[in-house]
Structure formats: C-alpha cells, structure tokens
Amino acid sequence: MDAKTLMFLALFHLIFLLSPSIINASSTRKIRVRKPCKSLVFYFHDIIYNGKNSHNATAVIVGAPAWGNKTILASQNHFGDLVVFDDPITLDNNLHSTPVGRAQGFYVYDKKDIFTAWLGFSFVFNSTEHKGSLNFAGADPLMNKTREISVIGGTGDFFMARGIATLMTDSFEGEVYFRLRTDIKLYECW
Amino acid sequence: MDAKTLMFLALFHLIFLLSPSIINASSTRKIRVRKPCKSLVFYFHDIIYNGKNSHNATAVIVGAPAWGNKTILASQNHFGDLVVFDDPITLDNNLHSTPVGRAQGFYVYDKKDIFTAWLGFSFVFNSTEHKGSLNFAGADPLMNKTREISVIGGTGDFFMARGIATLMTDSFEGEVYFRLRTDIKLYECW
C-alpha cells in the first residue's frame, strides 16, 4: 500500500470508530424493532366486597362519590368508585387453580357516560417459576374487547422491564366477580 | 498488501467489530442527547362536581379527609381530597372545541401548607390524527408557573413512549373549573 491509500483507509476507519457513538448518541431516535423479549399470559380474579362476602372478597370500595357508598358500586357507570384489590393470579382461567402470585393495587371508575377505569397495580410473583414483580399503569376502557396498558417497571426476575399488557375481560358475573386475562409483552428486558 | 499489513488491518477490524457491543453494553452510562423525538401540545378541562353541576361535571371528589366532604374541596389547601376525572382534551384553550381525546385518572391534594397534588392519569386519544394512549405520573406543585411530570409509557401511536410533560395552569375559575396546558416532549419513541 502506498501512503495515500493508507491515509484513505485511516480516515475511513476513523469514521467507523466514531459512527457507533454517533448512532448511540441519537439512539432515542432510531426505529426500534417491536419484537417482545418476553411474552407471558396470566389471569387474575377480582371479587368485590358487597357487605356479605367478607370471607372471600379480594377487593373493596374505599372511595365513592357523593351519591355512592362502600358496599354497592355507584350508579352512572360506577363513576367515582375507587376499588383496592389483592387478587390471586393464576396460569389458567380457573379461580381455584394454585395462584402464582397476587395482583395488588387499585382501579377507579373515571367516567359518567360509559364504563371505563384507570389502573395502577403490580403483579407480585411467588412461584417456582417467577420471583419479583411487574408494575402497571394505564387507562382501561373496559367495554372494549382488548385494552392496552403500560408495563412501567419491574423487579427481581423482571428487573427494569418495560412493555405493554393487553387486558381482556374473560368473565364478568354481576357486579361482584370479574376475571381479566392479561397478555404481557415486554420490549425492554435486562 | 503484504502479510504484516493484512494482519494489522485484521486486528484493526476486530476492534471495530467489538466496539459497538462494548459501547452498547455500557449504553446506560452514556450521555444521551436531550432532543425530543416528538413534541405535542394539548389542553384539558376539569369541571369538579359541586352538588349542582352534574350535567357538565367531568371530575368528582371520591376521597376526603376527616374534615372534608364530597361536594366541596377541603380546607387546608384541599389536603387529602382525591379527585377522579374524565376530562376533554382539546388542541386549543377553548372548552367547546371538538375534543381529540379524554384525560382520565386521578389527582390527590397532598399537602397542608400549600397547594400541591400528585397525579396519575392517561391521555386516551381518539381522533383522525392520534389513536392510542399516553400514561403520566408525577408531582404537581400547582402554584408554580410550570411543573414537570413523567410520561411513563404509551400504547398505539405512542407505543412504549417515554418523556416529560410540562403542565401550566391556563385558567383557574373559582373552585370548579381549571384548564391545564400540557406540553409533551417524548425522548423515547419506537
């Protein structure tokens, strides 16, 4: 190689040397692949306290609007009812299956004209397969067949996780029991 | 090229081959460029139920301290009042403009000595321009001209989004109506 070619190659290399950091610096602008790094499906079961079922209730009304109370979900699509829950999580749709963890948090019905809620909760796992937790937040327009909320973080096996959870009402019995199917897709795994 | 030069180049290439993964491995430590990948401005309008305005109220007190009730915001800077809302989102500051979505969630006044709140809510879009949702959480010291909260996730058009939302009180009429201007800057887009 002569000097010119070497110089040219050196320059070329310099560009490569810099390019990864340039690309990284602007990495938040890149188009990322929407392929989950982990996919999971769970069911959780919510039994609301109605004044008579304290032995098996897993959820309780703790906030209510002026026209509501703590043992019956309020009129106007439950607008203003705030419910706290600690629901069993199962791998299938059977309430009596061995739970793999607990869904803990709250939801609040936030609209007069239609059923819709806002959710903040965690899956706290305690099984041979999973230890740790996943944290969720988002709007749940529960009359839609599927709804998407955010996985905003995780701990243990789910350290720093982010993703999307798709909720589906799998069963709805009167105003006391419902079961949600939760399809979790993580797009950030550590 | 002679053997030496080839060897040298091969070694050089190997370094480049490794460097991107090295840089990636430590990518969480790099200084990232604080340039938004998306900027949006919206207004949302909160009309609190006061016992007389059920026809147009968009928010309702559902939790109150011992000294409060559900139709009047409590004394001591509303400390302890928990409000659930489903507010229209508009592109300009006119309450009567066609909404592009709904702001749904809750806020809670959390301080005795000064007006300040904590917010958890979503923008649920339903317009020709945007489908999907953005999820927010953070403290809102509402006496400050501008306040910053976190965009903790998103779905649909805002899949996996993260960023910062700057809140500004655009109007405040008695204790029934307020309007917030929300400047959203996303720094993680997918």
Add this chain to the structure above:
Amino acid sequence: MDAKTLMFLALFHLIFLLSPSIINASSTRKIRVRKPCKSLVFYFHDIIYNGKNSHNATAVIVGAPAWGNKTILASQNHFGDLVVFDDPITLDNNLHSTPVGRAQGFYVYDKKDIFTAWLGFSFVFNSTEHKGSLNFAGADPLMNKTREISVIGGTGDFFMARGIATLMTDSFEGEVYFRLRTDIKLYECW
C-alpha cells in the same frame, strides 16, 4: 492494492457500516450491565393524622373501607385504607434534620391477611445538591425486611431516570409514625 483486495475491503467495511445499526435495532434484546449509574440514600418520615395531631401530621386517611374511618387505620391489616402524604425527606434517620425535599403521593393497604401496600409517589427535591423529582410506583409488602419498587421517571437533575428503589422500615412507632429508608439505584441516566 489490486482490485480484488479493494473489493474485499469495501465489502468488509460495508459490514461494519451496517453492524452498529443492526446491533442497535436489536438493542432491546441485548444483555445490559446491571451497574447503577447513580446511587442515593434517603429517609422519609410519615406521621398519620389521628384526630389529635393536626399540628405535625404529614399524612391523612382519605379513603377507607365500609368498616373503617378517617382517623384510625382499619382492622384486617388496614385493608382498604388509602393514605395521602407529604413527608419530609432527610439524609439521615433523624426526623428533625433539615429536609432536602418532600415525599408526596399516596399508599393504599391492599390485603386482608397481611400488611402490604401499593405506593405511587414522588420525591420532590429542593436542596443545594438536588433539584427536580423522582417518580415511584410499586407494591410494598411491608413485613419484608427489604422491598423493591420501580423508579418510573424523573425530572430536573433526574431527567428521564429509571431504576429500582429498595425500601426498608427503619422505625415503626405504634400506628402514627414510621420512617422508611430508601436506597435508590438508577440504571438509566441521561
């Protein structure tokens, strides 16, 4: 160099040129280093209003189940009590040290059989050392010696932060005062 060698080198370079973006495109699947980019330790102090301590209470019950009230934490492990707080943050475990900020938000006791809570809150800093906020969410099984929740975002000095906060009950005096040690480890810094 002859034409063949040049061609070979050009091809080789092309691979390098592409590799960083390939690696980036799949960056969500890479194994990331779990080394914090920032570590912080704080204490915060929660004094619950009990009807008599309004002069120094920093927290108040705003939601309660049917069997509860707003001045005494409910039976059944406080299941259903929703507490709003604005607690001082200190650098050591002394309630009377100069606060470096306020912990603002809420927690809700979400289980009948055992003490456990769900938390949504912010650290709002206002000291010479830190300006800005950190936002947190997660389950707090408070009978465990250590519990992990998510740092879901931040503003100011903690712009776009993500990480894990480890909570430890540092003191627990009757049902009025508790102090939490919070070890914050950020894994995403900007």
